[in-house]
Amino acid sequence: MQNINEMSVIFSSKSENEAFARIVVSAFLAQIDPTVNELNDIKTAVSEAVTNSIIHGYGNDSGQIKMRCELFLDAITIEIEDSGKGIENIVEAMTPSFTSCPEMERTGMGFTVMETLMDSLSVDSKKGVGTKVVMSKKFDSLKECK
Amino acid sequence: MQNINEMSVIFSSKSENEAFARIVVSAFLAQIDPTVNELNDIKTAVSEAVTNSIIHGYGNDSGQIKMRCELFLDAITIEIEDSGKGIENIVEAMTPSFTSCPEMERTGMGFTVMETLMDSLSVDSKKGVGTKVVMSKKFDSLKECK
Amino acid sequence: MDVTFDFFKDNLVVHISGEIDHHATEVLRTRIDKKLISEKSVNMILDLSDVSFMDSSGIGLIIGRFKNVRGFGGNLALVCKDNHIKRIVSLAGIEKIIEICNDIETAVNSLKIKNKKTAGL
């Protein structure tokens, strides 16, 4: 299916940019006018993935995070990618409550939140190379207007 | 000088994305809290450059526009680049009131607005290759806080 | 962006709200010109009081409407309070040909005087 709009943004792994990434995805969605709930779900999932790249992917190092969004008539696909340290065991990482950083008050709920709020989630990662999260969501609110 | 944050965003040459580009640059600036006037000046200059890439660079074709922002302690640099048809005569193009599209109600004031509202403007373009506009602005409001 | 119309002492008042950029002007142009042709009003007041953003596309929109109204033998006045928008407008020297007023009353009066001059009175 042909997308109706697309964009990609690259930003530094600074925690200030968590809010930046949320505003960018909201601005990109403004043209299709999703419901408040749909927008909240997407902003939250983006926040989780970007935070993971910052704190787990890069840790104390600095690096670049890439967010790519493709908008379709009734859905959005979002890819968030880092070139950080990668995930050794993806199944373990995606288990609810698993976290490698309990001392940072992480709760291991990031992937669970992404899975719950989005319609699909896939994680691709290689130790020492980086991590790419791909999520998509259908807009139920827009189905009728097609 | 070392920048304190940077980002780049690539988006399609659709006129809906003029507003998108303005929101992205505003969101990027949120972390340094500029004055309303400074923010308005920067949003307007971005709007001019992005509009030019859409209507003059790509015309009826579709293409990609890249916006890169670098934030320093007291200034911002913004590059807006397209791979459109390019400008043959840059001096003529930058002359106030020169426009190649009077029938579209363009007034040839785009470059004048960018020059007036920003502290520096440079235009690099090659016929058939594309155009890159680089603008920068100092934040007077932030000078004292350094 | 939104546009609504009303009349004030025989002047067509065009209230624009939101952001005026190139994207918005395409719709604005069509809607304003359609209204101008359907109503037989000769004078137009462009009310920019609720415009939150405007770039040089707005200058083109204003000058284009000015030309159309003059074509019908009428005049145009602007209502605008925001300093940023005034600055954009004055960069193009619009104030030399179009009156920029703080409110609709003032715009109506300025059009009355202009029309008298145009009519040679």
Added chain:
Amino acid sequence: MDVTFDFFKDNLVVHISGEIDHHATEVLRTRIDKKLISEKSVNMILDLSDVSFMDSSGIGLIIGRFKNVRGFGGNLALVCKDNHIKRIVSLAGIEKIIEICNDIETAVNSLKIKNKKTAGL
């Protein structure tokens, strides 16, 4: 993001406003813990009524404060009305250990009951 404190019937009330993400929690954690140590209040009410956004970093913040307060022998209650935030909170099963109330009055009452139970009354 902003945080302010006040007291309501001997309970330390922490009003958080704005967005709770990982960036914000770093500051919030320090400020709340400092206040908790300096005041000798054992009970804390986290008032999220004015929180406009929260992701799982907020879950960590809540559970972390809960542990600290329990360490002092006290209890914690949440005040939250927003459905999106309630959903995030309930994903982690927080409501099994922490009362989620619609207003501060209710939170105060629930803490009174909890404290009696904790004290074995």
